[in-house]
Amino acid sequence: MQPAYSALSVLSGLSYALDLTEGHPRGHAIRTALIGLEIGERMGLPEDARLDLLYALLLKDAGCSANASRVYQLFGGPEHEVKRAVWVRDWRKFTQQAAYALAFAGRGFGFTARLKKLARLARLGPRASRELFQLRCARGAEIANLMELGADVAAAIRSMDEHWDGGGHPEGIAGDSIPLYAQIIGLAQVMEIYWGIGGPQEAVRVAHRRSGTWFNPKLTRVLSTRGRDGALWRRLETADEVTGSSPLLAPARAVHDGPLDDAGMDRIASAYAMIIDGKSPFTADHSRRVSQYASALARRLELTEAEISRIQRAALVHDLGKLAVPNSILEKPGSLEDHEWDRIREHPAVTHDILRRTPGFAELAFLAANHHEHVDGTGYHLGVGGEDLSLSARVLAVSDVLDALAADRPYRTGMEPETVMSIIEEGAGTHFCTQCVDACSADLVANLAEVPAAAHPSARTSPPV
Numbered sequence: 001m002q003p004a005y006s007a008l009s010v011l012s013g014l015s016y017a018l019d020l021t022e023g024h025p026r027g028h029a030i031r032t033a034l035i036g037l038e039i040g041e042r043m044g045l046p047e048d049a050r051l052d053l054l055y056a057l058l059l060k061d062a063g064c065s066a067n068a069s070r071v072y073q074l075f076g077g078p079e080h081e082v083k084r085a086v087w088v089r090d091w092r093k094f095t096q097q098a099a100y101a102l103a104f105a106g107r108g109f110g111f112t113a114r115l116k117k118l119a120r121l122a123r124l125g126p127r128a129s130r131e132l133f134q135l136r137c138a139r140g141a142e143i144a145n146l147m148e149l150g151a152d153v154a155a156a157i158r159s160m161d162e163h164w165d166g167g168g169h170p171e172g173i174a175g176d177s178i179p180l181y182a183q184i185i186g187l188a189q190v191m192e193i194y195w196g197i198g199g200p201q202e203a204v205r206v207a208h209r210r211s212g213t214w215f216n217p218k219l220t221r222v223l224s225t226r227g228r229d230g231a232l233w234r235r236l237e238t239a240d241e242v243t244g245s246s247p248l249l250a251p252a253r254a255v256h257d258g259p260l261d262d263a264g265m266d267r268i269a270s271a272y273a274m275i276i277d278g279k280s281p282f283t284a285d286h287s288r289r290v291s292q293y294a295s296a297l298a299r300r301l302e303l304t305e306a307e308i309s310r311i312q313r314a315a316l317v318h319d320l321g322k323l324a325v326p327n328s329i330l331e332k333p334g335s336l337e338d339h340e341w342d343r344i345r346e347h348p349a350v351t352h353d354i355l356r357r358t359p360g361f362a363e364l365a366f367l368a369a370n371h372h373e374h375v376d377g378t379g380y381h382l383g384v385g386g387e388d389l390s391l392s393a394r395v396l397a398v399s400d401v402l403d404a405l406a407a408d409r410p411y412r413t414g415m416e417p418e419t420v421m422s423i424i425e426e427g428a429g430t431h432f433c434t435q436c437v438d439a440c441s442a443d444l445v446a447n448l449a450e451v452p453a454a455a456h457p458s459a460r461t462s463p464p465v
Contacts, residue, residue, distance in 0.1 A: 004259030005360040007149075008051075010268055011058045013358025017272070020323040020350075021064035021279075022087070023080030028192060030239045033057040035195075035203075035223070036188035038232050042222045043180075051257055053181050055149045056156035060185050062271070063140025063157070065279040065323060067132045072327035074128060076117055077107045079327050087193045090210070091129065092167055133161050133169035139278060146271045148264075156181035160189075163214045175216075187215045191223070192236075200233040265313065265360055273316040279323060280330045282409055289407060291315035292448050293399035300439040301391065311392050314368040315399060317361065321350030321369075333411075348372055348381040367393050371400045374431045394433035398424065398440065401432075406445050417442035 015029035022028075036057045040050050064083070071079040082104045089096045101121050106114035121128060141158040144150075159173065159182035166174030168186075187207060195203035204224060211220040223229050260268070273287035294315045298308045322330070325347055329340045336344070352369035355361045361368075369381070370393040377385030379397075389397075405420045415423075421442045428437040 004261075005265075006257045007147075007260055007264065007268070008054065008058075008257050009359040010260065010265070010361070011055065013361065014268070014272060014354065015058045016354050016357065017275070017320050017323055018059070018061040018064065020080075021061055021068065021083075021275075023084030024061075024193075025196060027239045028189075028196075029058055029061060031195070031236045032060065032185070032188045032192045034232065034235055034239060035191050036184045038229075039184050039188060039219060039222050043184075043219070052150060052152050053156070053184060056144070056153045056160075056181050057185055057188065059140065059144055059147075059149075059153070060157060060160055060189060061136075061140070062143040062275055063136040063138065063278075065275050066139035067135040068279045068327050069281060069331065070132060070135060072331060074117070074121060074124075075104050075106070076109055076113075077104065077326075077328055080324075087190070088197065092163075092213075130169050137161060137170050139274075143271045143274060146274065147267050152179070152181060155179045156185060158182075160185040162186070164216050165213045167213065183216050183219060187219050190214070195233070195236060200229070260360070262309070269313045269316040269361075272320065276317070276319045276322060280327055282331055282411070283319070283322075286403055286407065287316050287319055289403045289448060290318065290396070290399045293402045293444075294395050296444055296448065297395050297399060297436060297439050298392070300444075301395065301435065303391070303395075307392060310364060310367065311395055313361070314364040314392070315396055317355065317364070318351060318368040318371045318396060318400065319347065320354055321347030321352075324350050345372075345380045367396065371396045373397060375433050376430045379431070389433075391433070391435070394436050398432050398436045401427075402440065402445060403448075406448070417445040420445050 012030060012033075015033075016026055019026055019028045033054055037050060037054055040053045045053065068079050068083075071082050075082045085100065085104060089100060091097060091100065101118060105121055106117035109117065137158045137160065141154040144154040144157050156179050159171070159178050162168040162171065162173050162178045162182060163186070164175060164178070164183070166172050190210070191203040191207055194206045198205075207215060207220040207223070211217045223232070270288070273291070277284050277287050291312045294311045295308055298311050303311070325343050329336065329343055332340070348369040348371065352365045355365035355368055367390065370384070370389060373379035373382065373384050373389055373393065374397070375385050375389060375394065377383055379385070402420060402424065405423060406414045406417065408414045421440060424432060424437055424440055428434045
């Protein structure tokens, strides 16, 4: 019998993946949760409200992968740096907007290309930033709803970038029209970022400076650098190694959620697949389809239902590490440089590092991270092969390539099933396990390739550029 895990412990572990989407230092979401929960506790929120607040804090960046491709289109260059930089300035001020655009639009491009990027941003004006926030917030709320965490959690994520005076995004609502949880998240995440820059003094200073504009004045008066708040700031210093089961969260939290059942674990895995695949239209819906291929192959190989369930979950999160890879690499139209290939080859190790610290997914870490290994030992990231690769890992490796070949991409249509099979068969015994290749067939590829793919979130809102 599998041990039961709480949603808090699982979401805390997986929050390290969300830190990657905005270029934040590891532990950003956990530290934001500590700050936000301290504020909620001081505001007198009851236990059930603090639990919902904690869910929202841990998932606040669940929608951030959805605007990564659009940020890359608008600015060029590594979008993680572009996205991180917006948080260390007051983007509502024109002078800072201009400095930001000059610093990042077309950085590393030639003079003419940079001018084109700047001209495009100038033409779009405020629409560009509003669109990016809309993508992030709408997708984040969608993810929370998929996890069935409740309407209050989804509403908090949808409105967390609104400002007290109405100058925020995506809707420009103001004052108490902004859900309280969203107000707390907005304040806590900015305080965490400035804590990282200049410690508690800087965190409190920025909160007070933006009080009444960005933030509710009642909330900004809650924390200081003195007295009992010192314990909070000290806890932040070790939050990069915490999971939801750690005692570190207990003083701020004092809330408890029940154990997740299998359906709950599957919802979280499916939601994270959406987060992963939302990063680029080049891989939209990839993780879900890999899970379907892997499930079908595992059944043909007569694996147990328990093992099939493990493979499906591992497939859904196998590309978690790609959240760390810039879209300038994932969507590069030409050949990759050696250093860019190195970044690609790192992503299974990042997947392993995140999953190994996540209750309920730790046992899947090695399986999920082995999807680019070959049976002859020539794959990556570990270069393992032979008997060191379980049958489940071999199934996942074949499934990953099946979808890569058969699925439509923005730059090409999917290959015909017969062509896919000829490539797979050519790799039998070297790249792929012969037993797994024998279980593949053109009809399997044809049936799964016909399943409509979900649209990439940016396709819903992006204006012409």
